[in-house]
Amino acid sequence: MTEADQQIFDEDKGAYLPVFSRYKIVLDHGEGAYAYDIDGNKYLDFLGGIAVNVLGHGYAPLVKAISEQAGKMIHCSNLYYTKVQADAAAKLVKLSGLGKAFFGNSGAEANEGAIKVARKYAHQTDPEKSTILTAWNSFHGRTIATLTATGQTHYHEGFGPLPDGFDYVHYNDLAELESKMNDKTCAVMLETIQGEGGVYTPAPGYLEGVRKLCDKYHALLIFDEIQAGIGRSGKFFAYEKYGVKPDIVTLAKGLAGGVPIGAFITTNEAAAAMKPGDHGTTFGGNPLACAAANVVLDTVPKADFLAHVESVGSYFKAKLLKLQEKYPSLIKEVRGTGLILGAELTIPGRDIVNNVLAKGAIINCTAGNVLRFIPPLIITEEQVDEVVSMIDDVLPKYC
Ligand SMILES: *Cc1c(COP(=O)(O)O)cnc(C)c1O
Secondary structure, three states, X not given: OOHHHHHHHHHHHHHOOOOOOOOOOOEEEEEEOEEEEOOOOEEEEOXXXXXXXXXXXXXHHHHHHHHHHHHHOOOOOOOOOOHHHHHHHHHHXXXXXXXXXXXXXXXXXXXXXXXXXXXXXXXXXXXXXXXXXXXXXXXXXXXXXXXXXXXXXXXXXXXXXXXXXXXXXXXXXXXXXXXXXXXXXXXXXXXXOEOOOOOEOOOOOHHHHHHHHHHHOOOEEEEEOOOOOOOOOOOOOHHHHHOOOOOEXXXXXXXXXXEOOEEEEEOHHHHOOOOOOOOOOOOOOOHHHHHHHHHHHHHOOOHHHHHHHHHHHHHHHHHHHHHHHHOOXXXXXXXXXXXXXXXXXXXXXXXXXXXXXXXXXXXXXEOOOEEEEOOOOOOOHHHHHXXXXXXXXXHHHHO
């Protein structure tokens, strides 16, 4: 740590709301799967800005599209049409097979929009058809409605009163969901793969069962793919992997490769409940964000790109399983698919993350004891080897 670092830590301490417990490095720039700090130290970035930098840092076509769009027009009001936004929406509609897309600026906003559509749609048949069921251990955002949707009570504490109409079920427990559903169920909202809660994939048949229950009770099925979407699972939408289509899907994180954006995509039927004035945004889907999204949407859905995610993801998972064999007392379970992988530890993970950082890789710990890997989708097997060997070097001291 240098004096320059210390100055920034001090400045931050005096000015920035201390809601993050930050790692003690000051990042400056990046290239591909590497990030560099202000002292010139190089890190293999296996967090990717929390599943955001899907094309890595400094991806030339993305930089070019953003620079060109910035020179032409960064922003204009949604009271006018732009080609970049119409193109991005059309691409999302085509990829999803759904009907209409809307852009906001973040994941939480995407989920807020999805919740509004579901409520408005249900309201047409029955104003009391309002309950939204979500999963324990889920993560849906930090606004008042989306933190209420988030099934982790520690995110709720101190922020009440919370909005009514949310209830929770255990992810992968179809019987419990069935017991909680009725004609007043407006929607079921789930992460297709739970990310922040510790990387949990759906059990075989679970999502199909959820779909059937939603159909039975005329409730909308909302998949939050803010983390698991955009190619991360090896399919563009994670739900394609499980063969179950939602009525609404939400995206954000990787959608514009790092430029803030969020989106929900809904069926035409549900979209028809939304009339002019029912929703809106000043910044959402502005030309700069959509120009960036168009690069991602022209790149990630390609068959060879997704095949790379699938194969490097399988390679990575096999390596993590090998680590588990070597450290059975430390690694309890390896989970995930594609490039959303987790290794559940028997001990807290933060110290391990710090030691791996000192060796030169950025990894993450979520849910207290799950090492979570959500790297740029362009990583190579060699880079996987590097990170795995850094973890391998660090683990013996915890045995
Ligand atoms: C990150 C995340 C969100 C919230 O996104 P923000 O852009 O931070 O508002 C919502 N849902 C899931 C699944 C996420 O991973």
